[in-house]
Amino acid sequence: MALLKEWRDKAYSETANKGDLQRLWTEYFQKEKDVYAQLLKNPDEVVKGTVKELADKFGLDIMTMTGFLDGINDSLKEPNPIDDMTEDTEVNLGFDKELLYKNMVNAGADWLYGLEEWNDIFDEDKRKALYKEEKASHTVRKENKVYPNDPCPCGSGKKYKKCHGKNA
Structure with a gap:
């Protein structure tokens, strides 16, 4: 089974215990925050490797890494082949900084777009402008x-x- 399907079946299960799902997501969000904090320290460095290598590099299990790759994929300069990804699939984390910030705002992930590492990438005015631009893009x-x-x-x-x- 492809990793992405396995991750989504687990993370979005209709039949799983609500408490188990809540714990899964609470743990996932903390790990996700740690990975983004590391990536944002060197935002121009393109991190590459297999899914397994990146999971090891960031101290994640394969399923959490798969969830992370699913989440960041829309913000990458070159999307990864996440639909049929295996542990040995070569992936990259070369993200577009503005797009990543806007996608975090769109997802309502204040724990991510509020990371202090963004301060070294964009000044406060730029972050406010990106935030406002993203919010306005969904206003009818x-x-x-x-x-x-x-x-x-x-x-x-x-x-x-x-x-x-x-x-x-």
């Missing part, structure tokens, strides 16, 4: 509705229902 804006008795937006001075709303 509706145009103001024109009601029949409102003045027509064309500026004719007539009510909308007697002007452009006549045929609506």
Whole structure:
């Protein structure tokens, strides 16, 4: 079985005990935070290796490393072949810094986008701008509705229902 399927079956199980899942995710988030803290110390260094080698390097088990690779994949300059990845699959962690920050904001992972290692990468104004840009990208804006008795937006001075709303 591919590692990613195994990870997702375990981490998103519908039948697992809720307490077990909560413990799994609590432990995962702490380990994830530690790995990101290490990666952000040298953000321009592209870490490469097999899944097993990277798991060993960061002190993770294979399943946790698989979850990490799944999470970071959308932020990489070159995505990894995560769908059919095995322990011996060569992967890289060359991430786009701005995209990674925005994806962390989008995921609501304040424990990640709040890491102090970001301070050496982006100044406070840049982090605020990236945060705001990411939040605004998901905001749906509706145009103001024109009601029949409102003045027509064309500026004719007539009510909308007697002007452009006549045929609506």
